Amino acid sequence: DQQVKQNSPSLSVQEGRISILNCDYTNSMFDYFLWYKKYPAEGPTFLISISSIKDKNEDGRFTVFLNKSAKHLSLHIVPSQPGDSAVYFCAATPNAGNMLTFGGGTRLMVKP
Amino acid sequence: KAGVTQTPRYLIKTRGQQVTLSCSPISGHRSVSWYQQTPGQGLQFLFEYFSETQRNKGNFPGRFSGRQFSNSRSEMNVSTLELGDSALYLCASRQSGYEGETQYFGPGTRLLVL
Numbered sequence: 001d002q003q004v005k006q007n008s009p010s011l012s013v014q015e016g017r018i019s020i021l022n023c024d025y026t027n028s029m030f031d032y033f034l035w036y037k038k039y040p041a042e043g044p045t046f047l048i049s050i051s052s053i054k055d056k057n058e059d060g061r062f063t064v065f066l067n068k069s070a071k072h073l074s075l076h077i078v079p080s081q082p083g084d085s086a087v088y089f090c091a092a093t094p095n096a097g098n099m100l101t102f103g104g105g106t107r108l109m110v111k112p
Numbered sequence: 113k114a115g116v117t118q119t120p121r122y123l124i125k126t127r128g129q130q131v132t133l134s135c136s137p138i139s140g141h142r143s144v145s146w147y148q149q150t151p152g153q154g155l156q157f158l159f160e161y162f163s164e165t166q167r168n169k170g171n172f173p174g175r176f177s178g179r180q181f182s183n184s185r186s187e188m189n190v191s192t193l194e195l196g197d198s199a200l201y202l203c204a205s206r207q208s209g210y211e212g213e214t215q216y217f218g219p220g221t222r223l224l225v226l
Binding site: 049 | 116145147154155156157160168170202204214215216217218219220
């Protein structure tokens with residue numbers, strides 16, 4: 001039973017355009033959400049997070065949107081750059097704790 | 113500041129053996145968590161240690177165990193290895209384990225069980 005799902009295994013975007021990565025969750029106890037980026041042979045790198053008391057958080061080119069009623073979050077990258085090409089994982093946790101539940105990941109390819 | 117380090121980076125074992133993986137958190141971080149990444153199951157939480165005590169545990173059999181030392185370094189042990197234990201094992205640290213703190217991941221140990 002996957003509590004966090006990323007339904008698109010891959011996404012291809014042109015450089016300079018917007019990348020939108022989506023994530024759905026089922027557990028109502030989740031109240032803190034994170035996005036990580038992962039390159040091959042490296043550990044995940046934290047990108048951005050959002051608490052359930054917010055519906056938007058922005059950090060430079062990265063914006064995360066949270067729709068609690070739909071149990072859906074999305075990561076927007078604007079503008080996309082070739083260096084953004086990686087696997088992106090969304091993760092969720094109850095009580096902003098340590099037990100992260102990860103989605104299956106979306107491989108983003110940004111073409112020059 | 114040095115990041116999370118994990119040793120060894122690669123390991124090959126045979127079924128039935130046991131293995132110990134090591135993780136050194138970022139200096140000053142007292143919370144260490146372990147995750148397993150496999151192609152089939154994705155990234156799954158194993159357990160978390162804080163101040164030498166296991167605070168949370170994921171849904172893994174008892175063959176998976178861990179410990180944390182007084183300097184916050186952590187080890188995880190897998191006994192009686194099975195082929196399905198082949199995975200990337202990731203360690204993550206954070207400062208004190210309070211709400212909202214970011215976890216920082218190490219590069220992982222890739223374990224292959226033959």
